[in-house]
Amino acid sequence: MYTIKQVKRFVSEAVASYLLPATIEQTASTVFQGFSERLKARLNGRQERALKLALSGHVTHKSARIFSVHSEEGDHAYLVDLTRGYCTCPDSQKGSICKHRIAAYLVEQSMQATAQTSAGSSKSEPVSKEEEPLEKARRVLHAQSDLLREAIIYATIQHQGEALVVEVINLEGDTAIVRALPIFKDGKPVPQFPFEDRRSCTQVLAKSLFDLNIYR
Numbered sequence: 233m234y235t236i237k238q239v240k241r242f243v244s245e246a247v248a249s250y251l252l253p254a255t256i257e258q259t260a261s262t263v264f265q266g267f268s269e270r271l272k273a274r275l276n277g278r279q280e281r282a283l284k285l286a287l288s289g290h291v292t293h294k295s296a297r298i299f300s301v302h303s304e305e306g307d308h309a310y311l312v313d314l315t316r317g318y319c320t321c322p323d324s325q326k327g328s329i330c331k332h333r334i335a336a337y338l339v340e341q342s343m344q345a346t347a348q349t350s351a352g353s354s355k356s357e358p359v360s361k362e363e364e365p366l367e368k369a370r371r372v373l374h375a376q377s378d379l380l381r382e383a384i385i386y387a388t389i390q391h392q393g394e395a396l397v398v399e400v401i402n403l404e405g406d407t408a409i410v411r412a413l414p415i416f417k418d419g420k421p422v423p424q425f426p427f428e429d430r431r432s433c434t435q436v437l438a439k440s441l442f443d444l445n446i447y448r
């Protein structure tokens with residue numbers, strides 16, 4: 233006897249392993265197109281390695297947005313939580329967006345694409361009249377049109393107990409990449425580096441962004 237939870241897990245694992253390579257490739261091409269040049273530079277080829285992992289069946293869906301990803305050598309398995317934007321690998325601990333997270337995201341998106349195709353194309357996502365600002369921002373950042381993608385998105389985050397205004401550079405899954413906005417001193421913009429290791433950019437949970445404003 234299996235519990236419903238176990239059965240659900242078997243089903244989702246089966247879905248993950250029966251994804252068509254073409255679906256994964258198509259998904260990857262759409263996802264990667266939404267990446268800004270800045271993000272691509274930061275990823276430094278991890279997206280290509282992630283695609284390889286996804287195509288070679290290294291990604292197993294565990295539950296909800298939790299995935300297990302075997303390393304390329306296959307001797308380690310790392311746990312990815314897409315909701316928390318977290319992976320157990322050393323690369324992720326260093327603050328990188330690791331290939332495992334990207335691979336898990338590709339598999340998740342491919343699973344959704346597969347589920348939508350089998351449910352029939354007539355079933356479209358209900359679009360609420362008042363789209364959530366976060367969804368709107370995500371749509372803008374991942375838009376196919378360059379014009380839309382060049383929109384500027386500002387938001388506020390809580391940083392060390394204070395409100396900090398940032399530019400949203402990318403939204404990927406539940407993670408946002410943000411850059412602290414410059415402050416003006418004597419009429420000149422001065423960049424800020426408020427994050428760890430004196431960085432101007434950091435990664436935050438998308439849902440921790442407040443007061444999202446899209447300018448275009």
Ligand SMILES: [Zn+2]
Nearest residue numbers: 319321330332
């Ligand atoms: Zn990782």
